[in-house]
Amino acid sequence: MKALEGRVAPASAQELSEILACCDSAGEKVTIVGGDTLSGMGLPPQRADVTLLTTALNGVVRNERADCTMSALAGTPLQSIATLLATQSQFVPIDAPQARSATLGGTLAAGWLGPRRHLYGRPRDYVIGSTVVLADGTVARAGGMVVKNVAGYDMSRLYVGSFGTLGVLAQANLKTMPLPPQARMFFAPLPEHTRARACVQIAALAIAPAAALWIDGFRAAIGGDDGAEGRIAVLLEGSAPALERATRDVRSALGRAGVPDTFVVDAGARQSFERIVDAYVASLGERSITYRVLKPVQDPETSAVAVKELARHFGLRFESIADVMNGDLLLRISASDSRRLGAKLENFDDALHDLEPRAQVVACAHPHRTNLQVWGAPPDALEKMRALKARFDPNNTLNPGRFIGGI
């Protein structure tokens, strides 16, 4: 078969298989692109001879409403899946940024983790089956359309978060959930003296909020006035009576912490939550870099303040979203232009990793990106991961160098 060049957009697993087999044997490196919403995560591939677009693999293949399962091709935009499911009062809690463009396959491959996972679980826990095409063209299925399945290894979960370096996701089967009938969003400015107490109180609520985020900055992306000291956004989801009680609880928790005002958004609560999620990867072009630190709940707002000090020391602008329920931290660092950011970026990156070894880059268009500790501290089992890559993709055809440790 003649080697391919440029951009290809297969429309079926079979076509995908032919393309990969062809590239693999010709030594062509393949970059996989879905909705291009998370390409700022990690490193760009070292070499891209062929760009493989998954966008033609578009559509819901099965929708088993009564079974609470569905299956869609990997290039299907998450928004269209969400819209379909909403018409039958169901959802899949993936919380992808820019869901209109974000594809199912790309978001799963990037291992995206959203703010509601502490309540509903991780996206990987909704994947009940998969069709993946390996670099050599092997079409491999795993799992099925049942919600419990222990027949063989859990390959589907292994592909989630593998950044397309083990194989290309062609289709995923998902378990769906009943859509909570109501949603309500709270915003409250948090004066500095209230911050720590407010966050602790919210995290300890008997009715856990679906999301609780302390936001410092991001005014253009998210909106909302927060004075100089940041604001908290709390999303409640559930039945009407549950929401009523939770509302009282949130108000009194914030009141006890000394927070002066709260604003409630009912109509459009989910949309305003989605705007926050979009901000996770919102970039200011070459003059910003966004890091994310994933770690268990340990006063994320305190860690945010520490990094803010660091940014100030470097003369860089700092914005953050601290996930009060999950403990992770999003940090956007920027300067007035690309050159000024570039002058300080490497030193800042070192200092940040001294403070937060797990910090990973999730959005960065700056050319210095490749000089940074983009993935943060390497995991203990890196050698096993390298061995997996070698066994699944021995010619290093798929997204070479995209992932941690040169994978």
Place this chain on the structure above:
Amino acid sequence: MTFLSDYPITWDMDCQGGGERPGVLLERLIGALGSDAVKTAPEDLAVYSFDAYTDGGSPTAVVLPASTQEVSAIVKIARDCGEPIVARGAGTGLCGGAVPIVGGITLSFARMNRILELDLRNRRARVQAGLINADLSRRVAPSGLFYAPDPSSQQISTIGGNIATNAGGPHCLSYGTTVNHVVGLEVVDDRGEVFSTHLDDTGYDLTAALVGSEGTLGVVTSAWLRLMALPETVRVCVAAFGDIDSASEAVSAIIAAGILPTALEMMDAVITATVEAAFHAGYPTDAGAVLLVEYAGLTEDADAAQAAIHAIAMRHGATSWKSARSEAERAALWAGRKGAAGATGRIAPNYYTQDVCVPRTKLPQALCAVQRAASENGVTVGNVFHAGDGNLHPLLMYDRRDRKQVAAVVDTGNAILHSAIELGGTISGEHGIGWEKRDAMTRVYSTADLATMGRVRDVFDPARMLNPEKIFPSGARCPEVTPQ
């Protein structure tokens, strides 16, 4: 489905590593662990040659390590001597997973049963693999927490065994199976080296690959587990139906209505009769089938859910409905449910549990197929299962001393597997593949699918020393030994 006793076990010498003689092996094991941690007496070995599936081969030796370092030392010695390793928890597995098919070292976790760390603030616990499942919930209950996965065997089965099989349980309907609750693992690999995995780590999700791998990718020595807050309200109700069809229609309707109970379990007349005789749990004995429904959560939501489930049950012909009024009544109903399999000793000396899972709307057809298979083969069947997940557990009663009955049970089990596959289901919902169902894997997966799983095995256990002869079909044996 195969019964071990039906198959003479022959060990293909070509597949066996070279290595030293047993004498050297034992000497080295005793040197490393002390003699009281190494068992070789025939009566000791006999205990470890079966699990809750059936009996199999005897191990060469049983070792009882007390620490991760000792597990590591054992694996290194086994490797030097060319002996396979079979990790073992409580031996409650139902697919022959912990049975040593080709001898080797059985590594028992009986001495590694401690809770190592409790991080209540972050709702996490680090526990050793041999910890008994129920001990964790008991320990954290005073802090208002619990560990959600609750296989019916939870009073004896271990966290390590639960992780290896990705165990489910009645409450997995809303809380998810074991894999949803494992945050990280400490693992001894095929070379005896220790590595760890964590969900917050960057890189491949090795935690997901290891959970459910039935001891074939590594020996789990400890795990970080997620704990959950105890719900403020728990409602337990029992609905009785004239027959199993209407009960399963009700289950499908509850799920389709978007109600998510924490448990939705079904028992047929055969089971409720034995459960009542054994436990006096409070189930009606004049019903064709009963549903045990639990809803846990906020009080407001529990009221509404209970009313909605009640209405659906009535619409589907429920003949009675009762809701437990006290903690004692709730506990009695659950004790009856979780003790159901054991109670069948009143019907026949032995039972075989089939474990298949079908799409939830296919439950009525799947149960029909079970009844048909059982009656065609003249086997008594009792159904007690996780209906809300579509996860069937027909218990086939027999007397293993009677070869005819054994054959009838084998045929019935196969017919049930077949019908589950036909209905778009799978060959195991929660018990695992182990030794029992490995040859059935080819009925749900293509050669390419299995070879892809084989690539994972190649990385973690190229020499096939970790729990050999499990999961992968028998034909796939020797060629796979060649590592890349």
